[in-house]
Amino acid sequence: GKTTTSGNGGDEIKIGAIFSASGGAAPLGKPEMETVKMLVKQWNEQGGIDGKKIKLIAYDDKSDQNEAVLSAKKLIEQDNVTAIIGGTISGNSLAMIPQIEKAGIPYISLAASKQIVNPSDGSSRHWTFKTAQGDNIVIQKLLGFLKEKRWLNVAWLNVANAYGTSGHEEFVHYAPEYGVKAVIEEEFEATVDDAKAMLTKVKKANPQAIIVWGTAQESAVVTKNIRQLGIAAPIVESHGIGTKSFIDLAGEAANDVWFPAGRILVADQLPDSDPQKETLLKYKQDFEKAYGYAPTTFGGHAWDAFHLLANAIKEGGTEKEKIRSALENTRKFIGISGVFHMSKDDHTGLDADSLVMVQIQDGKFVLAEQ
Amino acid sequence: MEAWSQFVQLLFSGLTVGSIYALVALGFVITYSVTGILNLAQGDFAMLGALFCVTLVNDGVPFVLAIGLSIVAVMAIGALFERLAIQPARRSPVAVLIIITIGASFVFRGIALLVWGTNPYALRPFTGHGALEAFGAVIQWQSVWAIILSLASFAALHLFFHRTYIGKAVAACVINPFAARLMGIDIRKMSLGAIAASAGLGALAGIVIAPISGASYDMGMMIGLKAFIAAVVGGLTNAPAAIAGAFLVGLLESFAEGYLSSGYKEAISFGLLLLVLFFMPNGLFAKMTGKRV
Amino acid sequence: MEHGQRMTDGRKRWLWLAGAVVWLGLPWLVFGNNYVLSTLVLIGLYALVGTGMTLLMGYAGQISLGQAAFYGMGAYTSAYLTAHAGWPAWLALVAGAALAALVALVVGIPVFRLREHYLALATLGFGVIMFTFFKEWKGITGGLNGFFGIPPIRIAGIPLQSDWQFYYLVSSFVLAGGWFARNVVRSRVGRALRAIHGSEVAASSLGVNITKYKLQIFILSAVYASVAGSLYAHYVTFINPDLFGIIPSIYFLIMVIIGGTASVWGGLVGAAVYVCLGEWLKAVVPLLLPNAGGEFEIVFFGLLLVIMLIYMPNGLTGVAPQGLRRCWKTSWRQSERATAVDSHKARSIGGEQG
């Protein structure tokens, strides 16, 4: 839906946004949209950017690539926005990028694929940035953890969609570096009701640990099934399960599951020395007050994107190239997903330290010792 | 022995999944055999049933009552859907009716999204989290419930269609609505009843599944699709065949996943289904159709 | 009657002229607005698929729930052959169409032994299987991560990259496709197909080879979809399997139903209405409900769809005003289709009952 927040002509800054607030990626896109709406309201109440009100023009691409492309065109051609945030999922971001690059508009994607900033076909990414840790970063964190625990023979299970396969690719790419080996690799459907058929094979392979790479709903089913089959190996999962609903869905079975996650999940458990703690707590508080539930890492990506952009506009004014170079020169920006250090070659600016390992204990997310 | 227990495990998995498809497939069959409509919103009844039940349970309504209430609520929605969307379009071509049900499915999904948001919800199992062990394989109690309920619904339906007078009248409605009217069969009432009943069955299916796989606003689509396939493989107007079809699809998927690759699971089951269709074009369990020149 | 015919012809010429002016002039009318143009391009691509499906549904009497598979075949063939094998785009487009035709032939032979809903299921199954291929055949399709960097299509060495260029390209295809379809429909072949729709036994006892014609139309519709897919790939330059799954197939079906199969232009009308409706809702819903999200659009879209189909089950081309339709139908007029025909009766005449 198109939403117009405040702003009556004249001195305003138009920011375009595209989220997958409905459709398949809605669990990701909805908190993103809500976060940005909340932030725009906050900033405008405090006078906007340099006295100029922010006008947010947000579209819902319904998790559909064509909708995303059309919405991007609309933002560029019709709404004449200064910059664009969004593209909840990688496919949609990737489909939008060519025209955004052509039009020359600063763009911050919220999706994870590294293709968004480092395309394998070498096409231009002058204007494109992103705020989500790529799967390469998450996998490295996870592999580091496995290495530390000396769980080197693992079972790899991923959900059969873009999220799952991209995780799998990174895993295959980095595992040797950490001395980790998959004794079995399997895929399961996002709509899985019963994964025991697949898990019997896993049980036979006798891994030291099982990695389940999926989002909350399907991972919960698999996790429950692992426990039901009485497989004793520890379970390590992806950052995609970092929501309350995973714990609800998996129930008892969720306990003891490990996974890498952004700090937002365990904000209050962080040591006071953590540079992000204050920012995290503030976001958490604000979001909970506005929407009545805890913020997600995805909302966090949107928070980062908005602030990065707002700061760049503060610095560079409404001129596009100036905003872009301000973005590229971001240093030590303390955000939700981590501390950002952008550069010409790194349009993400995050590394594995932006993540922590979390374990579920008694139905709670608990920060594992570093 | 190892191989044996894997086999049994796969069998259990297949039965679990199959029973879920079966419950929804029965809904398809009822609607189709009374109205001649393939109701692609059938899966969404499951979704609505599950989410209603979750909400009621969370609000402290006793479990059994919550189940009953959600089924009744979804039946009411089904009835409303029939009156507002199906009845006025009775005379449209089949394809149009199918698309109308798709449209209705959008509406249901959109409303669910509005009310319940995007998060998946959990529902507690009917009888404890325990599992049953046999031959070195495990099956959750909830799966046993699913299987029992699907078989019970089937038995009830079978009796209804083949042993009761009304059952025959119901069948007559789709075979020749014009003649059915002349026999004094109230097609509109039949169609209302059928869709409400299949909505109720759908809701029951959703409630049974929710403890196994969770409940979310978008769960209807995939369940609906698979159940649709199950129903067609069996033969659309034939309840026992649809049940058999559902278990067949469930087992096929489970064994394909266990013994072959899981990535191609869908393609394998669909592919085999195509073969079945090609060699038995009216479904596996087709009877004489009564068509000639 | 002779007189009336000539009058119609005269009026028709003016209509053609006006149409041509609008067609050629549109990019200037919406000057500089690539958004509008790309909406039109998208409509055009959908319309191309829809025209094929209109033929299939309206004339071969077959619902296809897997049309996006052919769309995808065109897109991936073009993408792979141009990006990795260095073929010229036009050749790749033809190759895609040939591949789709071949697949349609192979699939069609067994599929058309089926009837009614079983046939619908078979096409659905085919769609799912093709989707799995797109997804799993990573070496060629790039899997779920998608296929990047598809080179542009060229005419006389000039790469077509801007929206207005694509607008002309795609709309030419749509017009040519529509013209071809219209001719087919008004010929012996189209008549045979409609006859099959009415009564298969009767058609065959008059010399109509049912399987052959159904298969030909199926192949034709596959070619339409494949060509549209190729054009899409060159237009957006990034494709991924989700674009060619079951949901898009259902959307194509919706478009054709909205447009109606009473005329071969049903596909175009349906695509236009479908896309515009979506865009319109995007604009209107927030005005009505300022805090609503995308979910409202879904609800409204669903409601509109239902209402529209209840009141015009034969689609928009089925209820188009008589005058307009007379322009479309030159060879002879057709009695008002919209008169409420007791469907039961109609069925017992045409069907195989009894």
Place this chain on the structure above:
Amino acid sequence: MSAMLLEVEQLSKSFGGIQAVQNVSFYVKKEDIVAVIGPNGAGKTTLFNMISGIVPPTSGFVRFQGAIVSGKQPHELAMLGMTRTFQNLQLFADMTVLENVMVGFHSRLKSGIVSAGFRLPRTVKEEKQAQEQAFFCLEQVGLAHLAWERAGTLPYGMQRLVEIARAAVSRPSLILLDEPMAGLNPQESKQLVDVLLMMREQGFSFLFVEHDMETVMAIADRIVVLDYGKKIAEGAPEEIARHPDVIKAYLGEEAV
């Protein structure tokens, strides 16, 4: 004197346990009108369906213009010059009357999907010819004024005439008619009888099933009588009318 057109040899058909047709043999010569009569359920329609290729015979064969045709598809038979009408009308209800008849001309046209799609001159010419022929045929059965009506809205009797026109427009050498008079009132039947007789003059041959004995007696050159799937009699109308078995099984005592 005239050549054999159709020869049916020892044709049988059973459906599961039901012997619908048993060892039936007969023939039709050029410009013959042969009637098949018999009680309800005697196997007449089944016999027709076998001859026209809609159902395969269980045993026996059919020879058409000297060649064995059993096992051929209906559309192949139509191409060879054998068309039929149906006991339960099989009109294309959503098409106009003219279009219905034009479909009948299908077997005489050649243009395929490609030449039709590009609207090659050949196609245009063929279309014109088809339309003219169809119109002519409609005129002959007296329905030209209804050419533009949707076939499904016509009353039953006229639909029958359309079906006959549709079967005749391609000028096949043999037309099979399954109860052509059913639903026509006597006056209309008479009109149809005239049409059929006129068509015979033009070289058509007919094989038809009919319960209206008046018509049968009026136009049939020969009559084949079936009962319980078996042929019980064959001969000229006068013979049949007097045949005791036929009277007992079919006509009843005070026959025509």
Place this chain on the structure above:
Amino acid sequence: MLTLRNVHVHHGHLHVLKGIDLHVGQGEIVAIVGANGAGKSTLLGTMAGVYAPTEGEILFEQKPLPYGKAEKIVDQGICLVPERRQIFDSLSVRDNLLLGAYRRHRRDGQEVKRDYERVLELFPKLQTMLDRPGGLLSGGEQQMLAIARGLMARPKLLLLDEPSLGLAPLVVKEVMGMLTQLCDQFQTSMILVEQNVRAALQIADEAYVLERGQIVMHGKAAELLADERVAEAYLGAAGRR
């Protein structure tokens, strides 16, 4: 028993019946004859609640008929045996017959059983094929089934649309005889639409001639049978039938 006053019916824009007045008395057989497309089937359909009149009134047993509500009309005792048979083709012959009594099976189950036996006696041919799907019967067999199914409703007024269509001459005779018998035994009234005009007029009491949606002639059946105009128009020129 049944009275129509100035009944008009439209199909879409088509004005099919233009002011029909008609009366059927208790135990009477009324024949309606007329050319193809005159509106005979439409007339019967209107009485059976398939179509609703746009003007005029229909009284059944002094009460207005519930227009367009077929199931209510069946309850009141009117049953239509439609043209083209309209068999439930994938249901067995037995089920087809039983469905004929759908409206009353709960009220008087025993009687339905007796009727079932009785109807099968009338059509012994059907007895041999009770388990076959109705759609596989031959044309004439289906016609018998349709009539038998209509009788199962035990109507006070039976509407028959071309019942002799497709029946062998011997069977036509039997059916016509049976209808007279039925009429006498059970005081069932009947409206008979027939192309086989002679057969119809022979058993009917009253007769109406319908042309282009209007009654053009009406009288005692025997009188019409003797009428020259009728003979010329409907009995074939020779008037032999």
